[in-house]
Amino acid sequence: MTTQLLSQTASEIIYPDSDGQPMADNTIQFRWINVIYYNLAWLFASDNNVFVAGDLLWYPEEGNNKLRQAPDVMIVFGVPKVDRGSYHQWQENDDIAPQVVFEILSPGNTRKEMNRKLLFYDRYGVEEYYLYDPYKNRLMGWMRSESWLDVIDQMNGWVSSRLGIRFELTEETLVIYRPDGQPFADYLEVQQQLQAAQNRAIVAEEQLQQERQKAERLAAQLRAAGLEPDL
Numbered sequence: 001m002t003t004q005l006l007s008q009t010a011s012e013i014i015y016p017d018s019d020g021q022p023m024a025d026n027t028i029q030f031r032w033i034n035v036i037y038y039n040l041a042w043l044f045a046s047d048n049n050v051f052v053a054g055d056l057l058w059y060p061e062e063g064n065n066k067l068r069q070a071p072d073v074m075i076v077f078g079v080p081k082v083d084r085g086s087y088h089q090w091q092e093n094d095d096i097a098p099q100v101v102f103e104i105l106s107p108g109n110t111r112k113e114m115n116r117k118l119l120f121y122d123r124y125g126v127e128e129y130y131l132y133d134p135y136k137n138r139l140m141g142w143m144r145s146e147s148w149l150d151v152i153d154q155m156n157g158w159v160s161s162r163l164g165i166r167f168e169l170t171e172e173t174l175v176i177y178r179p180d181g182q183p184f185a186d187y188l189e190v191q192q193q194l195q196a197a198q199n200r201a202i203v204a205e206e207q208l209q210q211e212r213q214k215a216e217r218l219a220a221q222l223r224a225a226g227l228e229p230d231l
Helices: 002-012 027-043 111-123 187-224
Strands: 050-054 073-077 100-104 128-133 138-145 148-151 166-169 174-177
Touching: 027 050, 027 073, 027 100, 100 111, 111 128, 111 138, 111 148, 138 166
Parallel strands: 100 128
Antiparallel strands: 050 073, 073 100, 128 138, 138 148, 166 174
């Protein structure tokens, strides 16, 4: 009877899909979250067992809806790529925790808040944690060693074991490179590249059409002269 009551109580707990907090405090933070999310989603688009999410509430333990975090971006290997309202870890394959998380600092983030996040990610099994401050152009990282997250001493040039991406800090900003060596691009850059490719395709088609018309005129002239064109 006691077990049944406990089970009923646990099933009645509501795990909200929103914490009421905005995804980002400003345009810079929002842009960086989107750049990282969309490039990683594209990188693993063909793998149906890699789940990439942005600003999704993660509940690590059943029965406690107060214990949660919403990483700016999180990546989970070994779970289906399906939509979720929130990430209930105990309902996933083998109780898998997100292996990689990203946080983008905003001026409103306090040291106490970020320390709590680090402790949370350390306690609940994150393997790689990256924290970028776009205002100071400062990148920090932690990687799991044995049973805890150890700080990565040198982030410039660091390659993520899980993601295969490389971090490079220039004097002005952070550049993240995909495993194929191409840098992460934002939406506008992708659209500009797409538009440029479409323009090149249009020009090439026009040139091809002009060559066809030229060949047809030449063939007509040869036939008029009593010659059969060699097509």
